[in-house]
Amino acid sequence: MLNIGCHLAISNGFEAIGKQALEIGANTFQFFTRNPRGGSARKIEQTDVDALKLIMRENGFSQILAHAPYTMNLCSAKPETREFALNTLKDDLQRMEYLPDNLYNFHPGSHTGQGVENGTEQIISALNEAMFPEMHTTVLLETMAGKGTEIGGKFEELSAIIDGVENKDKIGVCLDTCHVFDAGYDIVNDLDGVLEKFDRIIGLDRLKAVHLNDSMNYLGCHKDRHQKIGEGAIGIDAFIRIINHPALKNLPFLLETPNEIEGYACEISLLKSMVE
Structure with missing residues (x-):
């Protein structure tokens, strides 16, 4: 069975988002823990959470994925930005305990001129503090396109962060x-080779979820522009191989394509x- 879902808005509560997932044929979903551009998180009601848990249990949902806000930069050159990010991370991981045994994803961050090594050390320090x-949540580092001063555009950069985390x-x-394709990993013509490299550098046992996005741009462009499935440079044939690959097919797949709910x-x- 394909574990497939998309990004849904949590504004109406957890029960509502579970019902919406069912309406569109999903058995997993992703949601922002708070406004993606920052701000406070909505109050959690235990009855609302319990209603979602029931929906998930009765309908065979796979793990769901919470996404940190884009403004959470754990390796900014600005101390106040790093402090804001750390406080957000701490709060999010405590709130995730309402939904145990699920996933929390974040963009590793942009070192904003400090260099990859210094940025990596700051990310590790924040993770070890938070x-x-x-805890009953698995924290996920997202593979990035490598634009600007982003950390995470290379598997080696993610591996270095993981190596420093205490709660491995x-x-x-x-x-x-989209990100790995834009970063230069050819998942169109050499999916097996990319996954073998991932396994060698990070370990496939660390791969817990997949964001399914086509790309508006070419291989190795470092742009990060998502496209609808089959309408970009990755193409439909590659997605058939991705969702059916033995190393991937049992993972939760989350769509972040430029779409409305329909x-x-x-x-x-x-x-x-x-x-297949």
Whole structure:
């Protein structure tokens, strides 16, 4: 069975988002923990969370994925930005305990001129301060396109962060198809080779989720511009191989394509039809 879903807005609560996922044929979903551009998080009601848990249990949902806001930069050159990011991370991981055994994804960050090594050390320090042994969430580093001063455009950069994290049983990776393609990993013509490289550098056991996005740009462009499935440079044939690959097919797949809810429903139906 394909574990497929998309990004949904949490504004109406957890039960509502679970019902919306069912309406579009999804059995997983992604949501922002708070406004993606920053700000406070909505109050969590236990009854609302319990209603979502029931929906997930009765309908065979796979793990769901919470996404940190884009403004959470743990390796900014500005101390106040790093402090804001650390406080957000700490709060998010505590709030995730309402939904145990799920996933929390974030962009590693941009070192803003400090260099990859210094930025990596700051990310590691923040993770070690925010993560705790008894937590029930797996934190995922997202593969990035490598634009500007982004960290995470190379598998080696993600590996270096993981190596420094103390709670290694709670750290993993979310592979974004648009990002890795734009970063220069040829998942169109050499998916096996890319996954073998991932396994050698990071370990496929660390791969916990996949963002399914086509790309508006060419291989290695370092742009990060998502496109609808089959309408970009990655193409439909590559997505057939991706969702059916033995190393990937049991993971949760989350769409972040430029769509409204009706478009996501169509893409979910399309992807389900591609399962071999």
